[in-house]
Structure formats: structure tokens, C-alpha cells
Amino acid sequence: MTLLDSDVWSGRFFSGGWRSSASEQPVLEPATGDRLGTIGVVAPGDVRRAAARAAEAQREWARTSPQQRAAVLRRAGELFTRHAGEIEDWLVREAGSVRAKAGFEVGLAIGECFECAGLPTHPQGEVLASQEARWSLARRRPAGVVSVIAPFNFPLVLGLRSVAPALALGNAVLLKPDPRTAVSGGVVIARVFEEAGLPDGLLHLLPGDGSVGQAVVEAPEVRVVSFTGSTAVGRAIGEQTGRLLKRAHLELGGNNALVVLPGADVAKAASAGAFGSYLHQGQICMTTGRHIVHESLLDDYVAALAAKAEALPVGDPAREEVALGPIIDRRQLERIHRIVSDSVAAGAKVAAGGEIAGAGYRATVLTGLTTDMPAWQEEIFGPVAPVVGFSTVEEAARIVDDCPYGLSVGILGDVGTAMRLADRIDSGKVHINEQTVDDEPNAPFDGVKASGTGSRFGGAAANIEAFTETQWLTVRPDIADYPY
Structure with missing residues (x-):
């Protein structure tokens, strides 16, 4: 037995x-x-x-x-x-x-x-x-x-x-x-x-x-x-x-932010962002739900992240070698697509994905967002990476905290700048030069505000x-x- x-x-x-x-x-x-x-x-x-x-x-x-x-x-x-x-x-x-x-x-x-x-x-x-x-x-x-x-x-x-x-x-x-x-x-x-x-x-x-x-x-x-x-x-x-x-x-819940500081390695940052947004189809409370990228890196970051998203196969993990498996049920799958579609109707652009694929959803990158769009405001719980730009660290801190949730934040780039940003934001967890998804049995796991x-x-x-x-x-x- x-x-x-x-x-x-x-x-x-x-x-x-x-x-x-x-x-x-x-x-x-x-x-x-x-x-x-x-x-x-x-x-x-x-x-x-x-x-x-x-x-x-x-x-x-x-x-x-x-x-x-x-x-x-x-x-x-x-x-x-x-x-x-x-x-x-x-x-x-x-x-x-x-x-x-x-x-x-x-x-x-x-x-x-x-x-x-x-x-x-x-x-x-x-x-x-x-x-x-x-x-x-x-x-x-x-x-x-x-x-x-x-x-x-x-x-x-x-x-x-x-x-x-x-x-x-x-x-x-x-x-x-x-x-x-x-x-x-x-x-x-x-x-x-x-x-x-x-x-x-x-x-x-x-x-x-x-x-x-x-x-x-x-x-x-x-x-x-x-x-x-x-x-x-x-x-x-x-x-x-x-x-x-x-x-x-x-x-x-969480709508977690990944901040990419000026001077960060774009290739590594996109790899971290893809992992944070697409691991387990984005069905994680710590999923990277908001990508906040310095304006000097924005176009390169979107291109690199979109290339990674397009390369991730979706399918049945019990029978295929895939990067993304199914969404837990049809209701949740349709909710993800509705949030993406509503954001596109409001003016967002799809840089990758944006489609249902059988029982799953393709890894998606959204650009051209305003912070009042559904894909930015809501916890999507799906493989969707909305990206916006920022010009100053003060603006980045404001965008991170302009959210009802406070579970996890990742900051990529210069450690001194990252520490100053970490001191200004309200989050249960902050990971510098790591993405937002992490857990260890001996580490405290917490969230603040609506998290x-x-x-x-x-x-x-x-x-x-x-x-x-x-x-x-x-x-x-x-x-x-x-x-x-």
C-alpha cells in the first residue's frame, strides 16, 4: 500500500x-x-x-x-x-x-x-x-x-x-x-x-x-x-x-511590486520578473503583480520580459514538459482573461500573451497602463505582468505604496538605493536583488494593510x-x- x-x-x-x-x-x-x-x-x-x-x-x-x-x-x-x-x-x-x-x-x-x-x-x-x-x-x-x-x-x-x-x-x-x-x-x-x-x-x-x-x-x-x-x-x-x-x-492577498532601479542588469531583471510573475501560473499570494521600471530601462525591460513570456510553453504538467500548467478552474481562468481584456479596452497594450490556452493562460506582458486599470489595481492570481515606468526613487516609493496590499516587494539594482527605498515602503517582506516570491520555514512570513x-x-x-x-x-x- x-x-x-x-x-x-x-x-x-x-x-x-x-x-x-x-x-x-x-x-x-x-x-x-x-x-x-x-x-x-x-x-x-x-x-x-x-x-x-x-x-x-x-x-x-x-x-x-x-x-x-x-x-x-x-x-x-x-x-x-x-x-x-x-x-x-x-x-x-x-x-x-x-x-x-x-x-x-x-x-x-x-x-x-x-x-x-x-x-x-x-x-x-x-x-x-x-x-x-x-x-x-x-x-x-x-x-x-x-x-x-x-x-x-x-x-x-x-x-x-x-x-x-x-x-x-x-x-x-x-x-x-x-x-x-x-x-x-x-x-x-x-x-x-x-x-x-x-x-x-x-x-x-x-x-x-x-x-x-x-x-x-x-x-x-x-x-x-x-x-x-x-x-x-x-x-x-x-x-x-x-x-x-x-x-x-x-x-x-497581495499585489506585489518589483522595482527595477536605474543601472540594473536588464537581462537578469527580466529573468527575475518572469519568475516572479509566472511561477505556478501566477497563482501565489507573493506573485509579482506590478513591475515598476526606471524609464531609462523601460523599453529594454519590456522587450526582454516579453521574449521570455513568449518562450514559456503552457500545457498539462503531468504529460508534457511545460513552464505553466493549468489555472485551477474555468471560473478563475475566465476572470484572468476578463481583467486583461478590460485593461486592453481601457488602453493597455499586450506585449506578449493575453490568450487562453486550453485550461491555462499564456504568460502575459501588459504595457501602456495607467494605475487605475484593472490589471494594475487587482490581484489577478494569474500569469500576467503589468509594467509601468518611473523617473525618481520618490515616485517609485509612491507607486509601490499606492496599493491596499502590503505583502512582498522586490527591488533590483544598486543596494544603497534599494535600502533607502526599502526604508520608505510599507511591506511585510522586502527582497533586494531578488523577486517577490520566497519562503523559508525559519523566517517570519507576514503581510500588512490588506495582506x-x-x-x-x-x-x-x-x-x-x-x-x-x-x-x-x-x-x-x-x-x-x-x-x-
Whole structure:
């Protein structure tokens, strides 16, 4: 039996073992529309029962030794390593990933598990000064039950980056993957932790629609909600958790800028820009959505970027050597084309692409834009590179910040000038002489403004802040004297 043998999960969901579901939905391959299997989907009642079981199991897990929790995370990392090829196959077929992106995602998953294996023994408190004759401590304790709601684009790692640290720090988890990637973003994680020896009841895989998403937020046992997805849905979850007095960690959309400074190497800059805009068909929150190029380089940059775009083949990554795979579904594909078409109707020019290609979209370069056009204003979530020029660093800073999002910025060129620009812009991440897409398990991952609620992913400090509560504890050697 392989790790992802469909006999284990077909028509089932994971909640204290693999359970038969009252309803099912097909697992589809976006490149072809072929049926890859059938996943069990849950109802709000299943969520309520799972949350109750999770709360009960979590109390014992929190008392488990740090070494035992760390061992589960290490075994999970080893299992991801051992089954990497099988998992990559699912990312290619179900998520439409090209093989290189799938391998990168599995590599991040492996790193996440090994990085989180250090969390159980990481210092989780401090000794405080006190005016009284006592010991005073601030200590971190598990939050309890954590709900993780993950998207379709990097389904494995964007779920695991919350699941792994939450479990490592002594919590139980309700995982709701995007229904379009319920295997690579859900079944994979459940099977790995099942085989790694995670005790029953701590991880629940709960695929379903919006009512299930609402249920995993509202369950009384849930104390923390970790959501990655659109800004619109994130706002709704933030309102919901605020009303319920729960913490929400929201990593949302982005319309990320790549600034090409005067004197930059145009060939290298175009290579960076193409990678930033076209990796995984532009379906990444950190995708380069705005290219801001100094006027002295603008024409050369557009020509170089357009040449790269025209050379990138689009197709089925499971059956062809392609650079761009399918868009996740027809609705999103048509949305991308509508944004491009509306921008062209408003006066933008297509320097490359601009066409639907089967289930995918050709790598596209747009010029002649004004900053009020849809392709400049909106998060496209497709392989589209809009390019505008600038004359001064002050103008570049203004264009970068004239955007509701603040997730990631890349700056290419002179490091001194880039640092001065970095000091002026409002972004959760700034990469100098790199494009906008990057992630490492030990680095904080955050966005500001409409891109999220700040650093709640990656690195020991962010993970401990995200998935634990602080308790003040005082201890005296004898009972204190009081004036009553």
C-alpha cells in the first residue's frame, strides 16, 4: 500500500480515524477535467463532533513530553522525504503544479516539519522581576484547539505551516483544505501524521463548503483560527472571530511590486520578473503583480520580459514538459482573461500573451497602463505582468505604496538605493536583488494593510506567539500575609 492509496481515504474524512462520509465530491484534474478519486466531505455537525474530540485529546497531548512531540514531527519530516515522489505526483495532477514547483513545495514541507521539531524544547517563557518576595514567571501554554483553513495554490505547505507548529506546541487541529485540493492539501497531511504516530483525535481533516468553514471558526472549543486566502474572506473571518473573542491569524492577498532601479542588469531583471510573475501560473499570494521600471530601462525591460513570456510553453504538467500548467478552474481562468481584456479596452497594450490556452493562460506582458486599470489595481492570481515606468526613487516609493496590499516587494539594482527605498515602503517582506516570491520555514512570513494581520507564520517567535497563550504564574515559599 502506498501512502496515498485511495482505498484508505476514498469517500472518507479523517477524524479519530478514517470515517465514512454522508456525502462525497470528485477530485478533479484541472488540466484535463479527469476524475482522480472521490473525497468525503463533512457537514457542520461533523465539525462539532470533531471539535469536541479534539479538545479532549488535546489535554493529554499538552501533558506529553517535549521529546515525544518532537519525535512525531521528525517522523513526519522523514515520511515526507520518503514519499516525496508520490506527493509531488498529486500536486502536479490535482493542483496543476509543474514538477519543479511540486518538488519545491514538498521540500518546504520537509523543512517545516524538521524546523517545528525544535519548538517543543524552545524556551517558552521568562522569569520576571517582582516587587514581592516571590518568583514571577510568564509562561507559554498551548492555546487548545486550532482551526486551519488553507487555500488551493500551495495546498500542502500553506496548510502544514500552521498544522505542524500548532501540533508541536501541544495543540489539536481542525484542518479545512480547499475542496479543489483536498488530497494534496488534506489527505497528504493526515496520512503523514497518522503514519508518524500522532495520537488519535489531535488532527481532524474536514473538507467541505463555506458552511464547514464557518463551523470550524465558530466551534466553542476553537481558540485560534489560522486562515490563508483572499482578503474578502479574511475580513469576514476577522469579523467573526472578533465577535467570538477568538484570535485570528490572517495571511491574505497581495499585489506585489518589483522595482527595477536605474543601472540594473536588464537581462537578469527580466529573468527575475518572469519568475516572479509566472511561477505556478501566477497563482501565489507573493506573485509579482506590478513591475515598476526606471524609464531609462523601460523599453529594454519590456522587450526582454516579453521574449521570455513568449518562450514559456503552457500545457498539462503531468504529460508534457511545460513552464505553466493549468489555472485551477474555468471560473478563475475566465476572470484572468476578463481583467486583461478590460485593461486592453481601457488602453493597455499586450506585449506578449493575453490568450487562453486550453485550461491555462499564456504568460502575459501588459504595457501602456495607467494605475487605475484593472490589471494594475487587482490581484489577478494569474500569469500576467503589468509594467509601468518611473523617473525618481520618490515616485517609485509612491507607486509601490499606492496599493491596499502590503505583502512582498522586490527591488533590483544598486543596494544603497534599494535600502533607502526599502526604508520608505510599507511591506511585510522586502527582497533586494531578488523577486517577490520566497519562503523559508525559519523566517517570519507576514503581510500588512490588506495582506494580513502581521507575522504569524514561520520562525520560532512567530509560531510560539501564534499558537500559545501567555500565563502569569507566581510562587511564594509560604502563604502570603494579608491585612484581612
